[in-house]
Amino acid sequence: xxxxxxxxxxxxxxxxxxxxxxxxxxxxxxxxxxxxxxxxxxxxxxxxxxxxxxxxxxxxxxxxxxxxxxxxxxxxxxxxxxxxxxxxxxxxxxxxxxxxxxxxxxxxxxxxxxxxxxxxxxxxxxxxxxxxxxxxxxxxxxxxxxxxxxxxxxxxxxxxxxxxxxxxxxxxxxxxxxxxxxxxxxxxxxxxxxxxxxxxxxxxxxxxxxxxxxxxxxxxxxxxxxxxxxxxxxxxxxxxxxxxxxxxxxxxxxxxxxxxxxxxxxxxxxxxxxxxxxxxxxxxxxxxxxxxxxxxxxxxxxxxxxxxxxxxxxxxxxxxx
Amino acid sequence: xxxxxxxxxxxxxxxxxxxxxxxxxxxxxxxxxxxxxxxxxxxxxxxxxxxxxxxxxxxxxxxxxxxxxxxxxxxxxxxxxxxxxxxxxxxxxxxxxxxxxxxxxxxxxxxxxxxxxxxxxxxxxxxxxxxxxxxxxxxxxxxxxxxxxxxxxxxxxxxxxxxxxxxxxxxxxxxxxxxxxxxxxxxxxxxxxxxxxxxxxxxxxxxxxxxxxxxxxxxxxxxxxxxxxxxxxxxxxxxxxxxxxxxxxxxxxxxxxxxxxxxxxxxxxxxxxxxxxxxxxxxxxxxxxxxxxxxxxxxxxxxxxxxxxxxxxxxxxxxxxxxxxxxxxxxxxxxxxxxxxxxxxxx
Numbered sequence: 001x002x003x004x005x006x007x008x009x010x011x012x013x014x015x016x017x018x019x020x021x022x023x024x025x026x027x028x029x030x031x032x033x034x035x036x037x038x039x040x041x042x043x044x045x046x047x048x049x050x051x052x053x054x055x056x057x058x059x060x061x062x063x064x065x066x067x068x069x070x071x072x073x074x075x076x077x078x079x080x081x082x083x084x085x086x087x088x089x090x091x092x093x094x095x096x097x098x099x100x101x102x103x104x105x106x107x108x109x110x111x112x113x114x115x116x117x118x119x120x121x122x123x124x125x126x127x128x129x130x131x132x133x134x135x136x137x138x139x140x141x142x143x144x145x146x147x148x149x150x151x152x153x154x155x156x157x158x159x160x161x162x163x164x165x166x167x168x169x170x171x172x173x174x175x176x177x178x179x180x181x182x183x184x185x186x187x188x189x190x191x192x193x194x195x196x197x198x199x200x201x202x203x204x205x206x207x208x209x210x211x212x213x214x215x216x217x218x219x220x221x222x223x224x225x226x227x228x229x230x231x232x233x234x235x236x237x238x239x240x241x242x243x244x245x246x247x248x249x250x251x252x253x254x255x256x257x258x259x260x261x262x263x264x265x266x267x268x269x270x271x272x273x274x275x276x277x278x279x280x281x282x283x284x285x286x287x288x289x290x291x292x293x294x295x296x297x298x299x300x301x302x303x304x305x306x307x308x309x310x311x312x313x314x315x316x317x318x319x320x321x
Numbered sequence: 322x323x324x325x326x327x328x329x330x331x332x333x334x335x336x337x338x339x340x341x342x343x344x345x346x347x348x349x350x351x352x353x354x355x356x357x358x359x360x361x362x363x364x365x366x367x368x369x370x371x372x373x374x375x376x377x378x379x380x381x382x383x384x385x386x387x388x389x390x391x392x393x394x395x396x397x398x399x400x401x402x403x404x405x406x407x408x409x410x411x412x413x414x415x416x417x418x419x420x421x422x423x424x425x426x427x428x429x430x431x432x433x434x435x436x437x438x439x440x441x442x443x444x445x446x447x448x449x450x451x452x453x454x455x456x457x458x459x460x461x462x463x464x465x466x467x468x469x470x471x472x473x474x475x476x477x478x479x480x481x482x483x484x485x486x487x488x489x490x491x492x493x494x495x496x497x498x499x500x501x502x503x504x505x506x507x508x509x510x511x512x513x514x515x516x517x518x519x520x521x522x523x524x525x526x527x528x529x530x531x532x533x534x535x536x537x538x539x540x541x542x543x544x545x546x547x548x549x550x551x552x553x554x555x556x557x558x559x560x561x562x563x564x565x566x567x568x569x570x571x572x573x574x575x576x577x578x579x580x581x582x583x584x585x586x587x588x589x590x591x592x593x594x595x596x597x598x599x600x601x602x603x604x605x606x607x608x609x610x611x612x613x614x615x616x617x618x619x620x621x622x623x624x625x626x627x628x629x630x631x632x633x634x635x636x637x638x639x640x641x642x643x644x645x646x647x648x649x650x651x652x653x654x655x656x657x658x659x660x661x662x663x664x665x666x667x668x
Contacts, residue, residue, distance in 0.1 A: 046511075059635050067635040071511030078629035086634060172620065223557050226613060227620050234617060241610065245603070252599075270592055274599040281603035288610045292617050299621020 007031065007038040007110065008089030008165070012079030013055070013097035014045040020054045023097060024065070030103035034110070039064045041083045042097075046073035080159075080181070081173040089165055096159040102198040109162040109195065118167050118190035118310055119182055121153055122160035122197035129201075141179075141217055148225050149183040153194060156180065160197050164190075167309045172301065179217070180224050187228045188306035232304065234296055238289025242282040249278030331355070331362040331434065332413030336403035336500075337421040338369045342524055344378040348387075350522075351419060354427030358434060365390045366421075367407040370397035401495035401503075408490045416490060418500070420481040423524035433484045436517035442485040444504045446477035447525070448518035463539060470547045473505055476516055492630075498538075502546050509550050511630040554628055556615025560608050568605025574598040 009027050013020055020042065031038050042059075044052040044067060055067040068086050070079070080094055091113055095101040105122065112120040129135055138157050146152035156179040163185075171185045182192055230237045253275025259268040296302070333355065341347070344366075355362045366379050366389065379391040390410050394403065404418060417433065425445060436443035452460075460479065468474045478501050485507070493506050508514045552559040575598040581587045 069632045071630045071632045074629040270595040273596045277599050295617050301621050
């Protein structure tokens with residue numbers, strides 16, 4: 001490539017009236033020095049302070065600023081998703097609006113992207129947050145996310161990430177999944193790299209996230225696992241679910257029928273009944289699997305379509321005789 | 322008829338269903354109210370099912386040159402459907418919906434439009450309201466239940482006099498009898514809702530008992546809205562929760578039975594409690610499977626995953642530091658229906 005790719009810096013803001021100005025200045029200072037074309041997509045996530053107003057002032061002074069204003073507060077994932085939707089760059093860099101990430105790190109991300117990676121994620125190796133309420137839960141969550149999704153990333157919670165635009169724009173992001181973006185993107189099999197980033201303590205405002213999100217993270221993890229592994233073969237998945245039911249059902253049924261064989265009392269009703277219940281559940285589950293297969297065929301998003309997002313092809317442009 | 326050159330036009334949609342005041346009485350009342358608005362207006366009557374008498378009166382009005390459109394449906398499709406069809410024929414930037422019977426006084430229409438202000442939808446409520454104790458109880462129960470279920474509070478969703486901006490109906494899809502919940506769905510979609518007190522019309526009296534069927538339907542409606550609002554985008558969260566809870570209950574009971582079998586030697590095979598445990602386990606698995614199917618539907622239909630609404634996108638093309646590269650971006654219009662690009666104040 002002769003021409004440097006265009007960069008979009010995406011920053012969601014929620015009640016960060018004090019941070020948006022310094023953030024803008026820091027981005028312009030850091031990315032502007034690189035002499036590459038770039039734009040900034042600021043997303044106002046339904047703030048009820050002057051964030052939107054400040055953002056609009058910035059947009060008035062600088063054509064590179066685009067402010068996407070939400071109707072109400074939808075959360076960080078939605079803000080990231082909207083930023084990605086409205087960004088026009090070839091490389092998208094996302095970061096937090098609270099000044100804890102350092103725009104000076106963007107340079108390293110771009111260097112890594114130039115090596116051919118599709119996603120580069122940051123790792124706050126010297127994290128400046130509270131130990132008990134932030135760091136420890138985050139360690140556990142990262143370990144769990146790696147285990148369940150198979151995408152091992154040291155620090156999923158770090159918002160500073162870079163993506164190839166053509167890839168990430170086609171990955172569905174929903175619910176509270178911003179920490180799972182790489183995991184979600186794994187359905188396309190991207191090349192992921194990890195680099196260390198600086199992390200600053202919070203200067204303005206207060207943290208919007210606490211321990212309460214653990215429950216949501218667990219549920220989302222379940223959804224991700226489902227979506228990334230189950231969606232492409234619903235029938236297989238349901239069959240797997242059927243297996244233990246069929247096993248338990250058959251054993252119970254056999255035991256129930258045999259229980260009374262020697263003579264007194266006849267067969268055991270509860271045991272036979274249990275067997276029948278489990279077996280019939282296995283049958284309805286298989287039916288659900290068939291239904292799933294039908295939905296999958298009629299739908300317009302299929303995981304195999306994602307293959308095209310990350311593929312690379314090389315040919316000589318000639319045919320042989 | 323396009324919306325662009327009708328900035329000041331107000332379109333009034335009147336779905337005409339079972340309950341109606343004769344048009345000869347209704348029309349002058351609404352007309353007198355609309356004339357006070359001092360803006361151009363049009364009325365769209367949608368006849369929900371064959372109503373020869375009303376139709377001939379309305380057609381008569383059309384031939385007299387009144388600003389009336391009459392749309393007739395061949396059978397009853399529900400008030401919300403009638404409303405959506407009326408909207409397809411509406412050209413105004415502001416839409417007013419009014420019931421086909423005198424619920425509020427005609428001259429209150431102005432208040433409704435005024436209340437719109439910078440909100441997206443203004444919802445009327447009848448105040449002061451003449452009603453029997455039964456009616457009041459019914460209304461309290463309905464709105465209370467709705468508040469618990471959706472965490473949104475409204476005063477009078479039974480009042481169909483509402484003013485709304487075009488974009489509300491462009492975005493919200495209604496069917497059946499959902500028009501009642503329009504303010505609720507609009508608020509969930511991030512629109513600003515305002516409420517305004519309207520004087521109740523003397524013709525609005527409905528003291529008779531409803532049939533049990535009506536209550537059942539009202540209850541099911543709430544249930545339906547509950548799902549629409551809370552879980553259509555996260556089926557696995559909902560079904561998964563119930564499923565896992567049921568499953569766990571079953572497992573706990575089973576473990577208890579096994580424990581008793583081992584330590585107290587009460588025979589496992591003869592106990593009906595075993596049946597209950599296995600039923601719970603199986604039910605849990607099946608409910609969870611339903612959640613999986615729901616999630617599959619959401620995932621495979623691309624439109625279902627977007628869960629934010631953009632108010633507007635702001636970018637100034639003529640701003641100072643216009644880099645050559647960003648110039649091609651600035652002029653571009655995003656063809657996202659939820660957004661408007663404020664562009665080019667070029668100097």
